[in-house]
Each structure stands twice: as structure tokens, then as C-alpha cells.
Amino acid sequence: MDAPLTVHVVTIFPEMFASVLSASLLGRAIEKGTLAVELTDPRDFTTDRHRSVDDAPYGGGAGMVMRPEPLCAALEHVVATRGPARKIALCPTGAPLTQEIVKRLAREPRLVLVCGRYEGFDERVREFVDEELSLGDFVLTGGELAAMVVIDAIARRLPGVLGNAASPTDESHEAGLLEYPQYTRPPEFRGRVVPEPLLSGNHERIRRWRRLQSLLRTRERRPDLFARVPLTDEDRALLGGEQP
Numbered sequence: 476m477d478a479p480l481t482v483h484v485v486t487i488f489p490e491m492f493a494s495v496l497s498a499s500l501l502g503r504a505i506e507k508g509t510l511a512v513e514l515t516d517p518r519d520f521t522t523d524r525h526r527s528v529d530d531a532p533y534g535g536g537a538g539m540v541m542r543p544e545p546l547c548a549a550l551e552h553v554v555a556t557r558g559p560a561r562k563i564a565l566c567p568t569g570a571p572l573t574q575e576i577v578k579r580l581a582r583e584p585r586l587v588l589v590c591g592r593y594e595g596f597d598e599r600v601r602e603f604v605d606e607e608l609s610l611g612d613f614v615l616t617g618g619e620l621a622a623m624v625v626i627d628a629i630a631r632r633l634p635g636v637l638g639n640a641a642s643p644t645d646e647s648h649e650a651g652l653l654e655y656p657q658y659t660r661p662p663e664f665r666g667r668v669v670p671e672p673l674l675s676g677n678h679e680r681i682r683r684w685r686r687l688q689s690l691l692r693t694r695e696r697r698p699d700l701f702a703r704v705p706l707t708d709e710d711r712a713l714l715g716g717e718q719p
């Protein structure tokens with residue numbers, strides 16, 4: 476039986492994935508059968524003696540471009556042998572990855588992540604995928620690290636992966652806000668003390684303190700996010716100076 480989510484990765488460096496997929500939450504999710512990751516090497520779909528996956532760019536210029544034939548053949552092989560899937564190319568020109576996209580992808584049964592290398596894919600590959608995602612406004616040497624980030628973020632959303640105690644409800648970006656500050660023991664560290672409401676044992680006070688910190692932190696650090704948060708009456712009261 477298939478795992479609730481199977482992620483196929485099309486990559487010329489499948490060996491990069493072993494340690495990330497075997498450690499911690501991802502390792503346990505795979506062991507429990509909640510997540511499956513299958514690696515497909517486009518070199519296995521080349522037809523020339525050198526198994527070449529890249530070629531010089533038309534029009535000249537530095538670097539090499541990934542050839543469309545092995546990439547598309549690998550994609551088609553995954554779909555033909557394993558079933559329909561949402562196909563995603565990782566590239567710096569894609570839509571920036573957000574928690575909303577992560578949540579949407581976690582509801583899919585099967586994904587294919589296509590990793591580029593060199594100067595990226597031949598432009599025509601874009602027509603064979605459903606969407607293009609970017610990790611942000613910077614350039615990586617290849618799509619493999621981006622694919623691992625996508626898999627990690629999605630895996631946390633799968634049922635049972637975080638365990639019963641942990642829940643992503645209050646986490647940063649879950650409801651449009653950044654998370655409140657977290658503290659653990661000791662109550663005083665090099666003269667810096669844990670905020671008093673957290674030590675009060677009063678659950679309602681703690682809840683209101685956390686909500687206010689979340690609002691303040693988001694307003695200060697991410698005004699772009701704050702502008703989109705629908706504030707409740709309580710939020711306005713907290714921000715208006717009411718003591719939690």
C-alpha cells in the first residue's frame with residue numbers, strides 16, 4: 476500500500492538525500508509509512524554513451540543547460556509507473572514557497588519535485604510541470620537542497636508526524652503571524668529573566684501575553700504580514716496597552 480504522501484525527486488544527485496531522509500522526524504515518518512520518498516535519476520533516461528544531461532546554451536554564454544529529454548522522460552516514467560502526480564520544478568524564478576503552499580501540497584497524494592543544476596533547465600521543461608517554486612530570492616547551486624526543504628516542511632503537516640503533544644497551530648506563519656518568544660529553564664540566564672506572565676501559572680494570562688507578543692513581533696519584523704492579519708477586538712485591546 477502507498478504511503479499517504481509519496482514524493483518523487485528527479486535529481487542527478489540522489490546520494491545527497493540519504494542523511495536528511497534518515498534523521499529525526501523525516502526518518503520516523505518514512506519508517507512509519509506516513510511519507511515515502513523515491514529518487515529518480517534523469518541520467519537513467521539518457522540514450523548517449525556519456526549519459527549526458529546537459530548541453531551548451533543556444534545563443535552562447537557561460538555554463539550548461541539541462542537538456543529537456545532526460546528530465547521529461549524521468550517525469551513521464553514516474554507518472555506511467557507510479558500514477559498521476561502534481562509536478563513541481565524548483566527554480567529561483569518560481570513562486571516563493573509559503574506555508575499556505577506547504578499546506579496545499581501536504582494534501583496531495585503524490586508529488587514530483589524536479590531539481591535543476593548548472594544554469595537550470597531548458598525553458599521547455601516548464602511546460603511539463605504544474606507549478607514552479609522558489610525558496611527565495613537567492614540562487615542555490617542545485618534544486619536538491621530546495622527539494623529537501625519542501626519535503627521537510629510538508630512532512631510536518633502529515634498526520635502523526637509531529638506526535639500528539641506538538642501541534643503547529645501557534646507556529647510562525649500558521650495563522651499569518653510570527654510565533655511568540657519561547658523560554659525554558661533556568662528562570663534567569665546571565666541576568667536575563669523569563670517574562671513574569673509565563674511563570675504565573677495563569678493560563679489565560681499566558682495566552683494573552685503570547686498573543687500580544689506574536690502581534691508585536693509580527694508588526695515590528697514583518698509589517699508586510701501584519702498588514703494582512705484580520706485583527707480581533709481582543710487584538711486591538713491588547714495592542715492598545717491592556718496588560719496581559
Ligand SMILES: C[S@@+](CC[C@H](N)C(=O)[O-])C[C@H]1O[C@@H](n2cnc3c(N)ncnc32)[C@H](O)[C@@H]1O
Nearest residue numbers: 565566567591594595609610614615617618621
Ligand atoms: C544555479 S541554479 C540556476 C539559476 C538560473 N541560471 C537563474 O539565474 O535563474 C541551478 C538550479 O538550482 C535550483 N535553484 C537555485 N536557486 C533556487 C531557489 N531560490 N529556489 C529553488 N531552487 C533553486 C534550481 O533547480 C536551478 O535550476
